[in-house]
Amino acid sequence: MSKPFPHRLVHLVRLFATAGLAFSTHAAVAQQAVVPDTITQRVMACTVCHGKEGRAGSDGYYPRIAGKPAGYLYNQLVNFRDGKRTYPVMTAMLDNMPDAYLREIAQYFSDQHPPYPPPQPSQSNPAELERGRILVHEGDKAKGIPACIACHGAKLTGTAPAIPGLIGLPRDYLLGQIGAWKIGTRHAAQPDCMAHIVQKMSTADISAATAWLSEQHVPADASPTPTLTVKLPLECGKLSP
Structure with a gap:
């Protein structure tokens, strides 16, 4: 009586060979699918929390970063990287990023202007x-x-x-x-x-x-005021003229 083991072994070898061919084909296709090296592609890690184009959501945890002044966004990125603001996820992401790259990220989100959601009632008297x-x-x-x-x-x-x-x-x-x-x-x-x-x-x-x-509605033109035109009421970092 023939032994079943060799037949099973041949069957397994054929299965592995077929799987290996499929994997090789998939790898070849993956090599051809080159991810574009653009700032839009690189900031996708930011939009996981901050929403598409940095518009955020209404949960109150992750803020909207779209349309904010580039200098402000840059300062916050530096503060997270250097420990002035503490949030482990942000610190880990920014730890090895140079200033020039942080400025590029800040400028990208500053240039985005998606619509604002309607304000939520505060239930205040x-x-x-x-x-x-x-x-x-x-x-x-x-x-x-x-x-x-x-x-x-x-x-x-x-x-x-x-x-x-x-x-x-x-x-x-x-x-x-x-x-x-x-x-x-x-x-x-x-x-x-x-x-x-x-x-x-x-x-x-x-x-x-x-x-x-x-509770305030955002105006149609939500762009920041271009420059400081008056003296600030108190000294504030490097902002006071």
């Missing part, structure tokens, strides 16, 4: 929203808090080269970043004007300002 509006447009002289528009522009869409916009962002994100300055886990170039301002704001002030900002 009218009194809180009015307090927020006053803080944003007038500040609080008694507390030494300047108006947000004094730095972030009359439209609150930011000021080139390095001051970001404040509208079009979820309230949770705004609360998270102001809170980080409040407890000292976020830093900017000295003198750190935001850290100085936030220390003068009460919890109620922060809640009111973020509530009002998050």
Whole structure:
């Protein structure tokens, strides 16, 4: 009686040979499919979290980076790389990137202008929203808090080269970043004007300002103000003229 083993062995050899041929064909096709070396292709790692074109989502965790001033985006990339801002994923991605490449990434996202989503209601009461509006447009002289528009522009869409916009962002994100300055886990170039301002704001002030900002519609032209035209209300890194 013939032994079954040799026949099974021949069958397995044929299967492996067929699989090997298929793998070789796939590898040859893969070699021909060259990934384009473009900035759009290279920043796809960023869009996994920040959304297509950097538009982000409404979850409040990853911010919109599209359309922000290139200088601001560059500063944040440097801060993550150098440890002034702490988020392990960002630090790991940026650890070995040179300044020139970070500027290229920043400029790419600054040039993107996808549409903004509609604002989400904050569920705040009218009194809180009015307090927020006053803080944003007038500040609080008694507390030494300047108006947000004094730095972030009359439209609150930011000021080139390095001051970001404040509208079009979820309230949770705004609360998270102001809170980080409040407890000292976020830093900017000295003198750190935001850290100085936030220390003068009460919890109620922060809640009111973020509530009002998050409910504002973004104007049709959401571009940052081209340049600083007035002296900032206090020294702020290298931004003051």
